[in-house]
Amino acid sequence: MKIPVGVLGETGVIGRQYVALLRDHPWFKLASTEEAPLIFSAIPNDVAAKLEPPLAKKGIWVISSAACHRETSPVIIPEINPHHITESRLITKPNCATQSFLLPLAPLHKIAGIRSLSVTTMQAISGAGKRGLSASAIHDNVIPYIEGEEDKLETEPLKILEADFPISAHCNRVPVMHGHMACVSVSFHKKLTREEILAAWELPSPLNLPSAPKYPVRYLDEPGRPQPRLDRDLDGGMGITVGRLRPCPVAEWRFVALSHNAIRGGAGNGILIAEYLKHSRGNDFGQT
Ligand SMILES: NC(=O)c1ccc[n+]([C@@H]2O[C@H](COP(=O)([O-])OP(=O)(O)OC[C@H]3O[C@@H](n4cnc5c(N)ncnc54)[C@H](OP(=O)(O)O)[C@@H]3O)[C@@H](O)[C@H]2O)c1
Missing domain, CATH: 3.40.50.720 (NAD(P)-binding Rossmann-like Domain)
Structure with a gap:
């Protein structure tokens, strides 16, 4: 029943x-x-x-x-x-934006310990609710402020991961209907190779539940991915897509992650x- x-x-x-x-x-x-x-x-x-x-x-x-x-x-x-x-x-x-980058970061934190994190989000219009923004305010525009959002991104990951490291967040509202994207630069306590990072993202889900994607994170090798319109609905909107993994001259690694803000988020x-x-x-x- x-x-x-x-x-x-x-x-x-x-x-x-x-x-x-x-x-x-x-x-x-x-x-x-x-x-x-x-x-x-x-x-x-x-x-x-x-x-x-x-x-x-x-x-x-x-x-x-x-x-x-x-x-x-x-x-x-x-x-x-x-x-x-x-x-x-x-x-x-x-917070819906926290979910876009924390699922890819959690398995890396487990094996190498995050030392510092910088994240810049590009957040969809639907994240502001049904009355959130007028079409004229966001058309042909980017709004570099979402009230309260940066505080959430700088605190929630620490509570969820039971960790303590500095996080710098920038949150932007962009003219996309659904799908929050996060550009991440991250350093770890232990050096990680590209192969180790990709292997951590290939791990299957620890959950066997109706809404759990078999693989919570999917890495896309093509340049220019992930994209909200192409990738937000992966696994019924529960999958996180990641791309553009490359070394970072300021931190150690950088990548882009995307999730459906109204479903996974x-x-x-x-x-x-x-x-x-x-x-x-x-x-x-x-x-x-
Ligand atoms: N949008 C996102 O992507 C997103 C993602 C994660 C979390 N959230 C969070 O989820 C919550 C809802 O966000 P949303 O974007 O869905 O907002 P929303 O589109 O503005 O919807 C708000 C809902 O709450 C109802 N409501 C408002 N005042 C109420 C009251 N006094 N008593 C009972 N119901 C009331 C509204 O009913 P009426 O239709 O009658 O006004 C509406 O059904 C917020 O806390 C938000 O921060 C949003």
């Missing part, structure tokens, strides 16, 4: 994506928030700060998209840190967290 789950904010960019991804889900069925043992929440920060904690206090699992609880609740990318999930019923997913990662909960807790899942 499928588990009834609810969506808060179902008319928004992320909420609509939740509804679409849950339509034929093998384990979950969309229900009203009153009937649900788990709620995917996709509401603005200020509203989430008030509405989500009381739901979690009632014993309902709440998977939050908002930034307001990320300091106090587990921030989960299921391939990287599912062990951070505790008995706390409020779980958050990281939003609803898809939320559903993957819920799948992990059901898989790891078996019949206890949903008990309040």
Whole structure:
């Protein structure tokens, strides 16, 4: 029998994506928030700060998209840190741009330890929500500021990786519908060869769950890739594409990574967290 789950904010960019991804889900069925043992929440920060904690206090699992609880609740990318999930019923997913570069960096951090990281993002219009930007503001334009975003990119990776290294982030809004791209320059404590990096990106997923891509990271050798229009929908929008790996004269290595902000960076990662909960807790899942 499928588990009834609810969506808060179902008319928004992320909420609509939740509804679409849950339509034929093998384990979950969309229900009203009153009937649900788990709620995917996709509401603005200020509203989430008030509405989500009381739901979690009632014993309902709440998977939050908002930034307001990320300091106090587990921030989960299921391939990287599912062990951070505790008995706390409020779980958050990281910022949508964090997800574009952290999945490729996590296996490298594991073998060599990141020493410093510089990341410049080019973030899609849909990342600003359904009312986020007018067409005239972004047409023929780049906006070199996204409120609060650089702080998130400089803190969330450290919490998820349980690490401490300096991060410098620049976040830009660009005229792309979906897909956040990140240009990364990174140094490690231990020297890594190109072959070692590529081998780390070829590792299969540690998860065997309906929304988990078999290979979370895919390296594209062609010049000029990845590109949002060509690559954001890989593995139903859950795959991260990486390209342009080359030595960096300032750091050690540099590359470009891309993810679908509303799926891997939003609803898809939320559903993957819920799948992990059901898989790891078996019949206890949903008990309040
Ligand atoms: N867009 C992305 O790529 C992305 C990625 C990751 C995380 N996030 C985060 O996900 C959350 C949702 O983002 P979004 O882009 O989907 O925003 P959005 O398109 O603006 O949608 C917001 C949703 O919240 C609802 N809402 C607003 N005020 C509410 C209230 N007082 N009570 C109940 N519902 C309310 C809206 O309902 P109405 O239709 O009635 O206004 C709408 O359904 C935010 O916290 C955002 O930071 C977004």
